[in-house]
Each structure stands twice: as C-alpha cells, then as structure tokens.
Amino acid sequence: MKCILCGENEAYKLGLCRSCLSDKIHLKSDNMDLTVCPKCGAVRLNKKWHYDNADKYIIKSATSHVIMDKEDKISSVTSYNIGENEISMELVVEDRNLGDVEKEISINLKTYKESCPVCNKVTGSYYESVIQLRTYTTAYGKILEEAKDTIVKFMKNLNKHDPNSFISRIDTLKEGLDIYLGKKEDAVKIDKLMELDYFCNMKITKSLAGRKDSKDLFRYTHLVRILDLQKGSVVYNKAYYMVKNIKPNTIELLDIHNGSTLTVSSKEFFRATYRIVMKEPEATKFIVLSSTDNESQLMNSRTFEIITFRSPFKQKEVNLYKYEGVFYPL
Ligand SMILES: [Zn+2]
Ligand SMILES: [Zn+2]
Structure with missing residues (x-):
C-alpha cells in the first residue's frame, strides 16, 4: 500500500510513509554552550564539571535543548555525533497520536576551553597532606620503596573514582620519602593500608597553611615509621632481645638472657625505647x-x-x- 499523503512511498504506519510520518513531528533546538578542559577532557555543563562519561552528560544536556510540541517527548537517542560546532542526533520521538517516530536533529554548539579545577590543582602542585615514610632505624631502606609502590598503586585506583585523589609529587630524601596528596582523607586511608601491611607507627600533625574563603586551611603531615628489622636482629630495652617474628601488629622477641618469648604490640613497642643493637641478622x-x-x-x-x-x-x-x-x- 502506498502512503496516503504523498502516494509515492510504501506506507509504514497509520497509512503514512516514514518520510511523511517524520514530517508530522516538528523539532527545533536552542543553542548550547559547552566548556571542555583541554588537559583532561572533563566537561562543564550547568556549572558542574563531569570527569567521567562526558558524552553521556553532553547528550543528556543536548536532548534538553530540543524544542518540541507538547504531545511529543524523546524516548531514546539512537545515535549521535558531537562536533566542534554542532551536535547531531538521531532520536525516537514518542508522539501521543503517532507513537514512536524517528527524527534527526542538529544543535548549534559553542565550545569553550577552560582548565578544570582538578587540573588546576595538579599543575599547581596543590596538596592537603603529606605522608612521610620513614624507617625505625632512620636509615633509607628497600622497605620504604615497597611501601611507596603500594601507595602509588592504591592512589591510582582511588583516582579512577575520584579525580581529586592524586599524588602531586614524591620527594626522595636521605631519610625517607615524602608523598604529597591532593586530598587529606586519602592520607587516613593510607595509614590504614600501612597498618595492614607493616609493623609501623603513625603520628599526625597539622599546620596552618593559610586562609581560603575566610576559613583556616590546614595541611596534615602523617609520619609513618616502619620497623626495618628482621628475624635475628637484636634490640635492647632493659634486656637484650632477638627478633623472632614480625607481623603487622605484633612482634615476638626472644629474651636472650632467660630464653623466654615476649609478644609486644606495635603501640607498646613504639611507645617504649628499643635501641637497635644489631640490625642485620647473622x-x-x-x-x-x-x-x-x-x-x-x-x-x-x-x-x-x-x-x-x-x-x-x-x-x-x-x-x-x-x-x-x-x-x-x-
Ligand atoms: Zn508519504
Ligand atoms: Zn582537567
């Protein structure tokens, strides 16, 4: 059966061909503004930055720029192309009388370039807290490199979910490593991570870094001291002890004089003063x-x-x- 309107094409629905059916739906569009971060590709729409799924948010915003009759609404976007000056979309419009009708629409786009807040922080070497990785013996050691690798891996994973979670720099010093973090809450997470892996001690200090929006801005320093002894190392605290076993929260010490074994928690150990007598075991x-x-x-x-x-x-x-x-x- 031919289309009842044009009499040329095959009828598709309600006696009309696809072309005539489509002509019954009237779409117009508003101009749209878009801000893109040239460094990371994040987009800003309605004053909010989106760091993931930028396309999804752009298309969602684009559909809200489509003007149509009261009895019509967009039921889906079947394809789209986001250009520098234009967004084109293929839509399915649901019309109260005609049902689903396929339509195409183009929206004029004005794209602005602006560095996003996260990139501003990263390039400005912004930080809220510092992890100071040190050893118990105060000597730089392999154990610090291992801990750093764990932290870097952990932060990469956090960064996937939150762009504000980043390492802004790592300083290698004679006595250890300083890791600068973009978000202070991450330092607390790292403390917990270190406690799971190492026999260590934490000390947090805060210092005033300035004022922002009439509020005091603090920076936090997390001093993480990791015990760098091994099985067979010897320490002294009122008696001589040989290290039997080191676990993340406890250490077992052999009292060399009487042969008894002492189990000490990391809290007790770091509160007391154990002097290193022999670090490298024989x-x-x-x-x-x-x-x-x-x-x-x-x-x-x-x-x-x-x-x-x-x-x-x-x-x-x-x-x-x-x-x-x-x-x-x-
Ligand atoms: Zn027709
Ligand atoms: Zn950016």
Whole structure:
C-alpha cells in the first residue's frame, strides 16, 4: 500500500510513509554552550564539571535543548555525533497520536576551553597532606620503596573514582620519602593500608597553611615509621632481645638472657625505647646430624664444624641466629 499523503512511498504506519510520518513531528533546538578542559577532557555543563562519561552528560544536556510540541517527548537517542560546532542526533520521538517516530536533529554548539579545577590543582602542585615514610632505624631502606609502590598503586585506583585523589609529587630524601596528596582523607586511608601491611607507627600533625574563603586551611603531615628489622636482629630495652617474628601488629622477641618469648604490640613497642643493637641478622644454616629428646648434633653448613645443641630438632636443616658468639634457634 502506498502512503496516503504523498502516494509515492510504501506506507509504514497509520497509512503514512516514514518520510511523511517524520514530517508530522516538528523539532527545533536552542543553542548550547559547552566548556571542555583541554588537559583532561572533563566537561562543564550547568556549572558542574563531569570527569567521567562526558558524552553521556553532553547528550543528556543536548536532548534538553530540543524544542518540541507538547504531545511529543524523546524516548531514546539512537545515535549521535558531537562536533566542534554542532551536535547531531538521531532520536525516537514518542508522539501521543503517532507513537514512536524517528527524527534527526542538529544543535548549534559553542565550545569553550577552560582548565578544570582538578587540573588546576595538579599543575599547581596543590596538596592537603603529606605522608612521610620513614624507617625505625632512620636509615633509607628497600622497605620504604615497597611501601611507596603500594601507595602509588592504591592512589591510582582511588583516582579512577575520584579525580581529586592524586599524588602531586614524591620527594626522595636521605631519610625517607615524602608523598604529597591532593586530598587529606586519602592520607587516613593510607595509614590504614600501612597498618595492614607493616609493623609501623603513625603520628599526625597539622599546620596552618593559610586562609581560603575566610576559613583556616590546614595541611596534615602523617609520619609513618616502619620497623626495618628482621628475624635475628637484636634490640635492647632493659634486656637484650632477638627478633623472632614480625607481623603487622605484633612482634615476638626472644629474651636472650632467660630464653623466654615476649609478644609486644606495635603501640607498646613504639611507645617504649628499643635501641637497635644489631640490625642485620647473622643467620647460619646447620644440618641436623642426629637428634634425641634433649640434644642434637648439628653441622655448620659452611665451616662443617659440629656442635652439640641442648634441644631437639625434627627437621633436616635449621637456621640458627648468632649474637656474641652464641647461636639461637628462633
Ligand atoms: Zn508519504
Ligand atoms: Zn582537567
């Protein structure tokens, strides 16, 4: 059947062809303004910046610039093209009498370029807090590099969800690393992350950085001290102790004098003053030659010297830790 209006094309719906049906819907459009950040591509619409899904927000705004009859509304956007001066869209318009009708529309666009607040912060080396990564012994160590890598990875992930979460710079100093953060709340999250991974201590201090919008602006310094000792290290606090085991929240210490084991929480440890006697452990591998219930014959794997040890060993090999000429099993 031919179209009842033009009599040329095949009828599609209600006796009308697609073209005549489309002509019954009248669309116009308002001009639209758009601000784009040239650095990151974020867009500003109605005074609000959008950092993700920019297209989605542009098209949503574009549909609100379409003017149509009262009985019509846009039910979907089937395709679009965002140009420098124009947005073109293919729409499905729902008309009260005609049902769904396909339409095309172009909207005049004026694009402005402006650096977004996040890019302004980043390029201005803005920061709200500093993580100072230090070791217990105050020596720069590999453990700090590891901690930094964990923090960088963590921040990259936060940044995916919040552009205000960023590292504005990292300073490598003789005594450790300073990590500058764009958002102060992230420093608190990093403290928690460090507590999960390391035997460490936190100290937060705040300082006045200036005033903004008649409010005091504070900067926060998070001093994170990580214990850089190992199994076999020796410390002193009223007695000599050899480190048996280090976990994120507790440390086990062998009292060298009486052989008892002391379990100390990270809070207690950092509150007390443990002096470092020997940082690098002296571990030696021994081969267990024979072992009874109360005595073992052990051979030093390097010097082949054989010693008698007054405790049993079930395993074939054992590491003993030396301090002042005496070997300790840990
Ligand atoms: Zn027709
Ligand atoms: Zn930007």
